[in-house]
Amino acid sequence: MITSPLPGTPRRQEPTPYVDLTRSEWSALRDKTPLPLTAAEVEKLRGLGDVIDLDEVRDVYLPLSRLLNLYVEATDRLRGALNTFLDTGDGHGTQHGTPFVIGVAGSVAVGKSTVARLLQALLARWPEHPRVELVTTDGFLWPMKEMEARGLMARKGFPESYDRRALTRFVADIKAGKDEVTAPVYSHLKYDIVPGERLTVRRPDILIVEGLNVLQPALPGKDGRTRVGLADYFDFSVYVDAKPEDIESWYLSRFRKLRETAFQNPDSYFHRHTLVSEEEAMAYARRMWQTINLPNLTQNVAPTRARATLVLRKGPDHKVQRLRLRKL
Numbered sequence: 001m002i003t004s005p006l007p008g009t010p011r012r013q014e015p016t017p018y019v020d021l022t023r024s025e026w027s028a029l030r031d032k033t034p035l036p037l038t039a040a041e042v043e044k045l046r047g048l049g050d051v052i053d054l055d056e057v058r059d060v061y062l063p064l065s066r067l068l069n070l071y072v073e074a075t076d077r078l079r080g081a082l083n084t085f086l087d088t089g090d091g092h093g094t095q096h097g098t099p100f101v102i103g104v105a106g107s108v109a110v111g112k113s114t115v116a117r118l119l120q121a122l123l124a125r126w127p128e129h130p131r132v133e134l135v136t137t138d139g140f141l142w143p144m145k146e147m148e149a150r151g152l153m154a155r156k157g158f159p160e161s162y163d164r165r166a167l168t169r170f171v172a173d174i175k176a177g178k179d180e181v182t183a184p185v186y187s188h189l190k191y192d193i194v195p196g197e198r199l200t201v202r203r204p205d206i207l208i209v210e211g212l213n214v215l216q217p218a219l220p221g222k223d224g225r226t227r228v229g230l231a232d233y234f235d236f237s238v239y240v241d242a243k244p245e246d247i248e249s250w251y252l253s254r255f256r257k258l259r260e261t262a263f264q265n266p267d268s269y270f271h272r273h274t275l276v277s278e279e280e281a282m283a284y285a286r287r288m289w290q291t292i293n294l295p296n297l298t299q300n301v302a303p304t305r306a307r308a309t310l311v312l313r314k315g316p317d318h319k320v321q322r323l324r325l326r327k328l
């Protein structure tokens with residue numbers, strides 16, 4: 001369960017490892033962001049396909065892009081310190097920059113994709129890091145055949161429904177600075193991995209990795225030894241948080257919307273839900289939430305919240321109400 005109410009006015013005066021900010025405290029930092037949105041960029045953001053309130057972009061996500069820009073610059077300086085240490089006088093041992101990796105975690109339907117797409121668009125506006133790639137972890141779900149063989153069809157999105165080793169290797173290769181790294185591709189239409197299709201990532205300045213389980217601790221090896229996990233490669237991570245009841249209502253309204261649009265395609269895995277009454281279709285969506293996505297949130301996703309660098313707590317209207325930032 002989500003235990004501590006997050007974040008908020010600290011009940012105790014004791015120090016915590018976090019800085020808690022209200023929305024208004026955070027949005028006041030917006031004025032220090034040197035890159036106000038132009039009218040053309042506002043239009044471009046609208047084109048992302050989500051209904052995004054532009055005040056929300058200005059008040060919450062623009063300051064976040066500034067914070068991330070400062071972290072990228074600070075990481076570059078830290079690399080400079082490492083190079084000073086490693087310098088052998090002949091340039092040997094000098095480390096070149098590798099992509100800055102940001103993880104975006106949270107429940108199904110909490111708004112991870114929306115946050116990740118917004119960050120991608122906002123971060124790419126900064127001259128220091130124009131190339132921002134976004135990868136979702138669904139490409140690393142086991143193919144449906146494999147999922148059926150493993151008895152995982154009712155556990156899609158649970159940590160074990162992913163090829164975690166391949167996912168960790170993928171991010172490790174990018175962090176290692178490899179020129180070209182590829183990943184499998186998932187189709188929401190087919191509800192399955194697309195055979196033979198790969199996504200290629202070529203040394204971006206920033207990589208955003210978005211998915212339910214990106215903050216999960218490493219999988220223990222067969223020998224019981226601890227391994228390196230995906231989150232060990234993150235330079236920054238964001239957990240998108242909200243009340244489970246609110247997330248359920250977003251899940252259901254997204255399902256209703258998809259039923260009127262994408263599911264109408266006869267090739268859609270969910271097309272059958274357009275052939276029954278709305279009541280019947282919504283009863284199915286509620287069952288999916290209650291039996292798969294809510295248990296996954298409670299058992300696996302929510303317990304990783306405390307590991308994030310930043311927690312964005314959304315209210316019922318999707319607006320971020322409070323923020324919790326890890327102290328350094």
Ligand SMILES: Nc1ncnc2c1ncn2[C@@H]1O[C@H](COP(=O)(O)OP(=O)(O)O)[C@@H](O)[C@H]1O
Nearest residue numbers: 050051107108109110111112113114250254318
């Ligand atoms: N900031 C926002 N404002 C309005 N609606 C939003 C916002 N973020 C997400 N949504 C809506 O909530 C639903 C879930 O968001 P989505 O980004 O698809 O979630 P996830 O990737 O976590 O499954 C979608 O219908 C999306 O359009």
Ligand SMILES: CC(C)(COP(=O)(O)O)[C@@H](O)C(=O)NCCC(=O)O
Nearest residue numbers: 136137138156157210211212288292
């Ligand atoms: C594809 C998902 C597992 C999310 O994948 P992610 O990119 O977060 O790894 C999820 O959106 C999903 O389809 N869950 C299965 C249950 C459902 O359809 O609601």
